[in-house]
Amino acid sequence: MGALFVAPAAAYIGIFHLFPVVYGLYLSFTRYSPLDRGGPQLIGIDNYVDLLSDADFHKSVRVTVQFVAEVLPFAVAIALGLALLANRSMRGIGLFRAGLFLPRIVPLAAVSLIWLWLYSPDGWFNHLLGQVGLDPRNWLLDEGTALHAVAGMRVWKALGGNMVLFLAGLQAIPRTLYEAATVDGANSWQRFRYVTLPGLRPVTTYIVILNIVYLAQSFAEIFILTGGGPLRSTTTTNFLIYEEAFQNNRFGSASAMAFVLFALIFAFSFMILRRMGSNR
Amino acid sequence: MMSVHTSRGPGRIGARWPAVRRPATRWIARRRPGTFLVLMIATVLVMMPFLWMLSIAFKPEAEVFTSVPSMLPADPTFENFSTAWTSGNVGRAMINSTMVAGAAVLVNCTFAVLAGYAFAKLPFRGSTLVFLLMISTAMVPVAVTLIPLFLMTKGFPLVGGNDLLGQDGTGLLDTLPGVVLPHLIAPLNIFLARQYFFGLDDDLGEAARIDGASELTTFWRIYVPLARPLVAVVAIFSFTAVWDDFLWPLVVTSSMEAETVQLALSKFLTGGNVMYGPAMAGAVLVILPVVAVFVFNQRSFIAGLSDGGVKG
Structure with missing residues (x-):
């Protein structure tokens, strides 16, 4: 009976989530343009070999890694700070929590549009620069600032969700540990260092991995804010895959890129799980 | 005491938004002015993009491109919404x-x-x-x-x-x-x-x-x-x-x-x-x-x- 209840979902997930992975892997070993009448042609590992010397692909991986590395520390550290502040049971705190959480729930494409204005020549950031006597910048059209600008938006977007996860993590730390530490004469810094931080380790590991998986797949904000430019300085791997597949019609090599991205995300997450998750 | 790792009870979903415990209903601004101030500033900064979104949504086209953007539209309009x-x-x-x-x-x-x-x-x-x-x-x-x-x-x-x-x-x-x-x-x-x-x-x-x-x-x-x-x-x-x-x-x-x-x-x-x-x-x-x-x-x-x- 249980099997019967699971059957519709299993069939659907098998066809539309599991099978595409296998199909994609097959495509990554082929040359295939959707405009061809002929269908995919098997070419072995050529697509993967070509990626080894593909400058655009290499650059996209570097951009993706830099992007994740820029967003992650801020998105985690600031969120932890906010969670510590908001982890009080006082009236009015709910309003702050809700306000800080709001960016997490709004659609990425929609907020990218808002940030497009904030970064625009007449936007808010240039207005702020002007007020302290600095020259306006062309945030999104300057190779030196475009990726940082997109990263800034993603920090803003990630804070609330991470804060809420930290709050849940804080509440999971047994109160008795704090009481014991106080009895032993620990001051508030020591309580934070030796009770709070170790207690938050599991949730921090989860947050870091979750953020990496999300950030490494950036697309909508790149599409709207920069279109991958200037000079490919914001072309993340995910964006490159989209271009390769749906603008250059190279489904085979785009699939190979997707699997390399998959492997990289998986390897990074695994590494972090090993380093952060194990030794306690 | 809520426990994230062990709780499997019904009603767990919905109870996770960390509860504001009832006894301590002192308003945060009075009890912890420092915390209140930092949270206030952080929240305002985080809300800023939304405030600008609302502001521009109600501004006529000419008002959007002024050198000194003002948050409150001088001449609010619904025109943008119908467009x-x-x-x-x-x-x-x-x-x-x-x-x-x-x-x-x-x-x-x-x-x-x-x-x-x-x-x-x-x-x-x-x-x-x-x-x-x-x-x-x-x-x-x-x-x-x-x-x-x-x-x-x-x-x-x-x-x-x-x-x-x-x-x-x-x-x-x-x-x-x-x-x-x-x-x-x-x-x-x-x-x-x-x-x-x-x-x-x-x-x-x-x-x-x-x-x-x-x-x-x-x-x-x-x-x-x-x-x-x-x-x-x-x-x-x-x-x-x-x-x-x-x-x-x-x-x-x-x-x-x-x-x-x-x-x-x-x-x-x-x-x-x-x-x-x-x-x-x-x-x-x-x-x-x-x-x-x-x-x-x-x-x-x-x-x-x-x-x-x-x-x-």
């Missing part, structure tokens, strides 16, 4: 997205919940393996399945001029069923449902079975009424997954007739000259439903978010 709704195609897109999201909510709330229930309450031989296999697909990056799903949508048999083998036509490309195809059942929802039903008592079902109820009746009459918070979480997740999606509709649709909300917003960019007034009005319209759902279901939102992970 966004009609010539920006946001109206049509909102109807489309609502239909697509509605379908995803319906199917998820039925089949994902049913599957999660079976995994928790009616295990069968190999069910753990099947479960793990289904959940593992949640870890696959979108880019991996994007191209295969595109080809499968194009080759969907017997629609869009296709024959039985999916040849000769365009299948479900550029149609709303094509947009909803990857969203009908999300592995995460099955996971959440399984966790939730684990927390409900087995005896309830036993009693119903002894009274001669069928398995489906037991599920529908006994357990589903107890799982309202779960269904709310699944509904919210399914809705936002479709409403917020950008890459898949971008790939699978091409005409204004099948456009979704996020795509409609991105169209304000084309031509390099962004009409910020209508664009922000469009953003307000698209963000509003999500914020409304959030305000009325804060607990479900937070619970689902924390459950998806802290449990692991």
Whole structure:
């Protein structure tokens, strides 16, 4: 009976989530343009070999890694700070929590549009620069600032969700540990260092991995804010895959890129799980 | 004391938004002015983009491009909203997205919940393996399945001029069923449902079975009424997954007739000259439903978010 209840979902997930992975892997070993009448042609590992010397692909991986590395520390550290502040049971705190959480729930494409204005020549950031006597910048059209600008938006977007996860993590730390530490004469810094931080380790590991998986797949904000430019300085791997597949019609090599991205995300997450998750 | 790692009880979903304990109802501003100030500044900064969005949405075009932007529109207007709704195609897109999201909510709330229930309450031989296999697909990056799903949508048999083998036509490309195809059942929802039903008592079902109820009746009459918070979480997740999606509709649709909300917003960019007034009005319209759902279901939102992970 249980099997019967699971059957519709299993069939659907098998066809539309599991099978595409296998199909994609097959495509990554082929040359295939959707405009061809002929269908995919098997070419072995050529697509993967070509990626080894593909400058655009290499650059996209570097951009993706830099992007994740820029967003992650801020998105985690600031969120932890906010969670510590908001982890009080006082009236009015709910309003702050809700306000800080709001960016997490709004659609990425929609907020990218808002940030497009904030970064625009007449936007808010240039207005702020002007007020302290600095020259306006062309945030999104300057190779030196475009990726940082997109990263800034993603920090803003990630804070609330991470804060809420930290709050849940804080509440999971047994109160008795704090009481014991106080009895032993620990001051508030020591309580934070030796009770709070170790207690938050599991949730921090989860947050870091979750953020990496999300950030490494950036697309909508790149599409709207920069279109991958200037000079490919914001072309993340995910964006490159989209271009390769749906603008250059190279489904085979785009699939190979997707699997390399998959492997990289998986390897990074695994590494972090090993380093952060194990030794306690 | 709530425990993230061990709690499996019903009502756990919904109780996760860390509770403000009643006894300490001193207002934060008086009790901890320093904390209050920092939180106040942080919240205002975080809300700033939304305030500007609202401000520009109500400004006439001439006011948007002033060298010193002011938050309050001098001459507020609704014009941007009507421009966004009609010539920006946001109206049509909102109807489309609502239909697509509605379908995803319906199917998820039925089949994902049913599957999660079976995994928790009616295990069968190999069910753990099947479960793990289904959940593992949640870890696959979108880019991996994007191209295969595109080809499968194009080759969907017997629609869009296709024959039985999916040849000769365009299948479900550029149609709303094509947009909803990857969203009908999300592995995460099955996971959440399984966790939730684990927390409900087995005896309830036993009693119903002894009274001669069928398995489906037991599920529908006994357990589903107890799982309202779960269904709310699944509904919210399914809705936002479709409403917020950008890459898949971008790939699978091409005409204004099948456009979704996020795509409609991105169209304000084309031509390099962004009409910020209508664009922000469009953003307000698209963000509003999500914020409304959030305000009325804060607990479900937070619970689902924390459950998806802290449990692991």
